Amino acid sequence: MTGYQEVLTDPSYRGQIVAMTAPQIGNYGVNNLDDESAAVHVRGFVIEELSPVASSWRSRGTLDEYLKKWEVPGIQGIDTRALTKHLRSRGAMQGCLTTDNITPEEAVARAKAAPPMAGSDFVKEVTPEAPYAWDPEDRESRAWTIVKGDGAATEVTENGEVFEKLPPVKHRIVAYDFGMKRNILRRLRQEGFQVQVVPADTKAADVLAMKPEGVFLSNGPGDPAALTYVHENLRGLMGRTPIFGICLGHQMLGYAFGGKTFKLKFGHRGGNQPVQDVATGKVTITSQNHGFAVDADSLPGEVEVSHINLNDHTVEGLRHKSLPIFSVQYHPEAAPGPNDAGYFFREFAKLIETSQPGR
Incomplete structure (x- = not known):
């Protein structure tokens, strides 16, 4: 439920699409103090539901505005618990998160063509x-x-x-x-x-x-x-x-x-x-x-x-x-x-x- 801004700005997540398992993310917005680096490093952000309200006296903006600022794609409406169970069964997988008008087959092809984590110097x-x-x-x-x-x-x-x-x-x-x-x-x-x-x-x-x-x-x-x-x-x-x-x-x-x-x-x-x-x-x-x-x-x-x-x-x-x-x-x-x-x-x-x- 908390820590999503720290995750987004943690350089250890460079090159990864991150999925959060808490059902609603963005509840308290974002602020300048919680950044863990000078940029967002995740390649994409997957959640079940984006909070319609950012409620905190420390908030300086919404999660949606924050991701748009850094041009990082996010997606909601995903059953992230089911996704997590799938990854635990099959292992970490390549993925494609895009706003391009392409077919599911083309998205899968892009995911397969992405460089693997093994051997990568991020x-x-x-x-x-x-x-x-x-x-x-x-x-x-x-x-x-x-x-x-x-x-x-x-x-x-x-x-x-x-x-x-x-x-x-x-x-x-x-x-x-x-x-x-x-x-x-x-x-x-x-x-x-x-x-x-x-x-x-x-x-x-x-x-x-x-x-x-x-x-x-x-x-x-x-x-x-x-x-x-x-x-x-x-x-x-x-x-x-x-x-x-x-x-x-x-x-x-x-x-x-x-x-x-x-x-x-x-x-x-x-x-x-x-x-x-x-x-x-x-x-x-x-x-x-x-x-x-x-x-x-x-x-x-x-x-x-x-x-x-x-x-x-x-x-x-x-x-x-x-x-x-x-x-x-x-x-x-x-x-x-x-x-x-x-x-x-x-x-x-x-x-x-x-x-x-x-x-």
Whole structure:
């Protein structure tokens, strides 16, 4: 019911048609704060019913207006539960969503002719062209809240919105942007990280020259096997700096370790994926969006599987036994939720602190 704007603007959905299973979408409209990037990345949007009313004091427009602005086709009147069951049975499929006056046979032909996800490098379409410092004025990272605390905890803007104040910077890191959501950058800053963002093809030597205290590997779209230039750069960082990877970054660490990935039948999608910590047995509900998984049998002995998916027992987390490197397959920040796994940002800070000489 919520989070459709975050889905539309999540670069991890690049190249995909997305179907929402909640029966009505668009209830609260769209606004400037909920964008997870500077553009809409989905190729098409499928829903059962578009809400005729956008009701929220935060709304700055309707979902229909938003999709038209970005020239992204949307369709309603679809039984999205039946569609989801079909995809779970048959697997993720090629699709065609068009306003052209063509026959169903021509639409099917177009779908079949579309490039497959396997082997596709969509990262090059969403990674930034040049490095940049994230939120140097500490304005974009503030957490939005409806609670007005005392002046030391929150600040109120001119339009009445309330934001939590940020903590002081504790660690300087470099973040590889493979298609990163803004909320990941916001959460990193909220946990005391100052972040320098670099494009996906940045050389390991250039990253190390920045003298970061750690390196973060972001989410992103496409097939991790196609990103051989990233695998190479990550190998150059291993053992030189602490590393924390999520989603696509997790999969590419798998390749840097010497492992491989395989394509899942229909992927892990949505905000209700149960994941178990192998060491503690603790289960968290996570937000995921990926179509590939690391092959546990391909990993070397010095790498252990730290988390597993309780639905299909695929790899959800990795940890190197001797180097300060770990990763998870899901999104710890999970805008707009759940937030069960947010503690991994604090784990990254602890890893940096314990890896520094003299600690």
